[in-house]
Amino acid sequence: MRLLVLSIVLSLLCREAKLVLGDIGTATSYRPPYIPTGCFGNQQDQFPPGNLFVAVSEGLWDNGAACGRRYRLRCLSGHKKPCKGGATVDVKVVDLCRRSPCPSTIAMSTDAFATISRSPSTKINVEYIQI
Numbered sequence: 001m002r003l004l005v006l007s008i009v010l011s012l013l014c015r016e017a018k019l020v021l022g023d024i025g026t027a028t029s030y031r032p033p034y035i036p037t038g039c040f041g042n043q044q045d046q047f048p049p050g051n052l053f054v055a056v057s058e059g060l061w062d063n064g065a066a067c068g069r070r071y072r073l074r075c076l077s078g079h080k081k082p083c084k085g086g087a088t089v090d091v092k093v094v095d096l097c098r099r100s101p102c103p104s105t106i107a108m109s110t111d112a113f114a115t116i117s118r119s120p121s122t123k124i125n126v127e128y129i130q131i
Contacts, residue, residue: 022129025105027073029113029120030055030098037095039067048092051111055095057102066093071128073106075116078124082117089115090131 034053040046047053056066072090075083089112097107104123117124 022072022074022127024076025126025128026103026123027075027106027108027113027117027126028104028123029110029117030107031110034095034109038064039094046094051109052089052091052115053094053109053112054091055097055102055107056093057097057105057107060093060105061096064096069093070131071106072131073108073112073116074127076125076127078117078119079122080119082119082122082124084116084118087116 034047035044036042037046037055054071060066070090070092072088074086074088077083089108091108091112097104099107106126106128110120113120116126
């Protein structure tokens with residue numbers, strides 16, 4: 001009987017819990033002008049297709065070593081449930097966050113942010129993993 005109850009409880013928890021495999025942080029969107037960037041200056045070809053790129057906070061910047069790194073981000077939560085289901089977006093680091101202190105762990109281009117969030121002007125909680 002105990003095993004049956006434990007099995008039911010675990011089943012319910014697994015349905016409700018979201019498995020997180022990467023690091024947890026926050027994300028906001030930022031608007032143009034996007035150049036010059038801290039990584040590649042005025043080069044237009046630095047931006048990946050679909051303008052799916054980010055600027056990162058000092059913690060991820062790593063004295064510029066973050067330039068060109070790719071991350072997969074997934075929206076976890078935010079004010080008024082902004083997440084688009086389990087959508088993920090793959091982005092490229094092109095800049096250091098321009099505001100100091102940075103308002104989030106990752107500042108996403110408007111196109112990248114719109115891929116995972118319905119609300120362009122809110123801060124969201126994200127999972128991110130380097131790919």
